Amino acid sequence: MLTALADGEIADDRMREKLQSHLDGCEECRNEYALQLEMKSKVSELEPDAAPPSMITRVMAEISHRQRKRVVWRWSYAYAGAAAIVTVLAVLGGTLFVHPSAPGVYKSLPETAPAPLTLSRPSDANGYGSFAELVVERHEEARELLKVRDEWTPELEQIVQRLSDEEDGESLYKELPEENAEDEGERAAEEE
């Protein structure tokens, strides 16, 4: 309360008088009040420092710099947003029309489309007529590749089986050191 009295913060007259009369009879509070007033006076007498004269220029220059930066950032966000929307639409479009990971997606299509594999079949001079046409084209290419794989897989398996056949206990790799041993034996006989 003494601090508020020293700072002129007590508006109520009766309260102020009450405090003053208390101070008259209480040395401890009187000393405390004097200390508060004295320190207030010391700090109030301090001469404030002045900001450099260039402060206004600095502040206004920084403001315009940040405003320019904000505009650039706003455009960057706009571009990034547009790019994100295009990407999402492309991914969604691909997922809705073709889902390669779905089981039997190619088998589910009718067998009555034995068109030969062609690299491009534009319906007009500029390319594919529609997205659906592109999907059908890619589907047929994939079918051709699967057919080739089915034809060659058994033959390849047979070749692999033949090469790694271990029924007679010998492999291509095991024969090599024996041949080398025979060569060395012949060479030794010739030397003798």
Next chain:
Amino acid sequence: MALVFSAELMADRDAASTATPLPIEAELVARAKQGDDEAFAQLVSMFQNRVFNFVVARVRHRQQAEDVTQEVLVKAYFSLNKLREPSKFKSWLFSIAHNHLRDLMRRRKLETTDVEECHTEHYVDPDTPEKEMKRQRTRETVWNALVKLKPEQCEILVLCDIEGLSYREIAEIMRVPLGTVQSRIFYARRKLRVILTTELSYLGDEI
């Protein structure tokens, strides 16, 4: 002696300090809010020294105090739309400075060098050099003592005794209750007295 400290008892000083804002200040704030940069530049020229003085008491490093002041004023420009009452521009500006300094303290980005670097040499009257020198030395000692206080104590004495703000304005700036403002000022002055007694007696001066 039990006395109740209430906001009602303190109404007068607060009313006096807030009811007399510079009319030009509110007008400039209104213009600046509408995008008038010239009006904001005028506000900067009106308040830059006050903000700088508040900051330099805490930062203790002149160059850094300049940077912090600049940042506070730039922040004020970009937050101007958040200011509801143009008449409270000054205390609003101090609250930005207070929050910015607190953030810097949290991130430990405040340098602490001797305050003597911050304060410029004052004019010395050649007729009474000894007396003037003593006064100047006392002033320097008070500055040094002030910055040795806790940050919130230092800030509160600058706001109350140098800036002449009311307890209510200080409470709004520091976001503390009125009772806390009063007790902080009380203990800050007590601590200041202890530091000054030690330092001035070391210099052979009296308080």
